[in-house]
Amino acid sequence: MKNAGILMILGSAMLVGLFFFPMWNIRLGAPQYPEPLGIDIHVNGLRGESEFDIQNIDGLNHYIGMKTLPKPEDMWEFSVFPKVVAAMALIGIVIGLLGVFQKISPIWFLVWFVLMSILGALGIYDFNLWLVSYGTDLDPNAILKLVNPDGTPMQYNPPLIGHKKLLNFDAFSYPRAGGIMLGVGMLLTLAAYYFGQKSRFTIK
């Protein structure tokens, strides 16, 4: 149980990585952009992969009538998410410590994991809503008004994960260090539960 507690502390502490590294990244490459434009999605806002990438993506997006990319103050997520992440990390570490000192059952590790999974799923759902909203809520006076073969307006939301072709751009959407640390951390907390349970039964 001691080792399981340490795993739990380690796992939940890895959430802190979100404050230092981007969680997700969307990269846009095109023939005339051999060095792709990139948006790093941090828990507290969007940043360009290179200094002027956000400005240049906004510049391109104006052709299709897309809104400019949100500043941290434009979206409640960027102020709430950091608080949630910090709270969950703290709770996880406390649970882990209690685990080390055998004060609680490993089931709490699982509770933390399930709660975090729900929050994560909500986050991803919200992220996808945002992508769809940006990709579809376009200015009716846009310069380029393109339609699909079936006559419906073309949508420009990048993929949630993976690759998608958006006109001349190849959009790639993948987790970055912060997001990967979150995932690995969560797996560690699950492992903490597993080993915690196992050690309990062996002791018995």
Next chain:
Amino acid sequence: MKTKIFIINTLFLCSLAMLMSCGQSGDSGSSGALGSSIAEKVYVAPGERDEQYAFLSGGYSGNLTVYGLPSGRLFKEIPVFSQFPTSGYGYSEETKPMLNTSFGFIPWDDLHHPDISQTNGELDGRWIFANGNNTPRIARISLTTFETEEIIEVPNSAGNHSSSFITENTEYVVAGTRFSVPVPQKDMPIKDYKANFKGALTFITVDQQHGHMDIKFQLMMPGFNYDLSHPGRGKSHGWFFFSTYNTEEANTLLEVNASQNDKDFIAAVNWKKIEQYVNNGGGTKMAAKYAHNVYDESTHMATSTIKEEVLTVNPADVPGAIYFLPTPKSPHGCDVDPNGEYIIGAGKLSANITVHSFDKMLSAIEGQKFDGDAYGIPILNYDDVLAGSVQSGGLGPLHTEFDGRGNAYTTFFISSEVVKWKLGTWEVVDRKPTYYSVGHLMIPGGNSRKPHGKYLVAMNKITKDRYLPTGPEMEHSAQIYDISGEKMELLYDFPTHGEPHYAAGCNAELLVNNSKKIYRLDENKHPYGITRPSEARVERKGKEVHIYMSTIRSHFTPDNIEGVKVGDKVYFHITNHEQDFDVPHGFSMIGQATSEILIMPGQTKTSLWEPKRVGVWPFYCTDFCSALHQEMQGYVRVSPANSNIELSWSLDE
């Protein structure tokens, strides 16, 4: 049917035979550039980049061209001494001062000898210097922006030809006069040239941080023609060597009268000694007008200052600083090997190349072994300083470069070839023809302690049949040779713009990572620049109308302007708000008596328009900036001079 098959078979056999013969010529490798292995050496596949940069002088184009090696592809023409409508250099209000001189605005010059800045005798890739030959000037070009940043005029000089060579830590850029002139200029009979005209050798300091140039002193030499020069390096650092001709001091029909002396001189100048003399208060200040033009990257503007005074040094006042090395047959090229021991004088009317020894020169000076003097400057004995002579077998040697492996390569104008020979043994190793009548040659880094001896570029004066004909006037031709082996191998021909005299080259790595992609808008300090479209406005100051305008894909802000009147001077101050690589915007106005301007991201440029007729006149973006480039346009309403329409401006109202 049978005949058809027969014909097809015959064709097939013929083509097979052709294929095989092609293969054979490729295998033999000696058949010139047809060999496939040779083609591969210059082939830079689409998307790949060249190994080296080559900066070729444009000669009478007044500009500098940037090529890649080994492909010979042209990347850019950098405007230096000539107006350049492509970018608006010399036309925009910001760059007009760059071409100011003591004679006023001069739209052109003859750019000769580029030289890349050095540290410890090795190329450092900070700047490239070049000389204007006609109205004597030295320019400094930034190798981060690839734009001309500074031009200094050289007073008391004429035909600024033995220039712009730099010392091995870029302490000085040196400019010598080809034509001697009265100093100071005065009204006098031409026939009184002898003993009255002077040849100024000018030493210009280079500020190590900003590169700013300042004339430290001018050495007032006898009235010979100072043709070319090179700095000492390594052990001979601190000396500078100038070839001379017309030591006869003829003032007419020089082709005959300046070819009478069997030997002219290479002047060896101990500049460190003269520098010390000057630092201790030596020299004479004299009145001399010359322009000093500096372009500021943050304001995107040039300013021209006329200076009034220069410090001159009389050689007689610094004994032991200058010596003459007799050199046969009107020497042209004056080159120093990478170790600094050999000073090569190419007597342009000779078959042979004369090589002087720096060490022997020093001992001759120490032994006071002189063969008379010229205007008080000691002449050393030819035999005392001679290291050797290359029995070249060619005719008309001009210039020599080095590969860093103990070999020298000399061009021969008259016999139209490059000759490779060994330093020290003076034996000829190889010779290859050039097409035709080669002038300068360049090995990247060949003018430093560490040449990158892989390619050699020969720059020819005569083109004739090398390319598809284009009428009587055509571009000059250059050839690239692979010099990595014992024998030189001709790889490729490529046309060059203007008339390249000399060139400078370096490995690509030295520059690629320093090359700027954009100018930062938040660092733009142009007095008429605007950093936000909301600052766009139009202001009137009497007859002057100043339009503060911005551009971003794909519109001008503002694009409708009213209240301009006939007789106004309308200044379009345009800031390009793009911060993306390679998104310039251009500007031109109908009926405008100037060139377009091309504005790089983050830059501000100003275009002057003096409307002469009433009407509504369009302007547009001249650079195909985006898919909506054709929509990037605007109108200015011009009313009669006595109209009382107020200034107004708008975008999308």
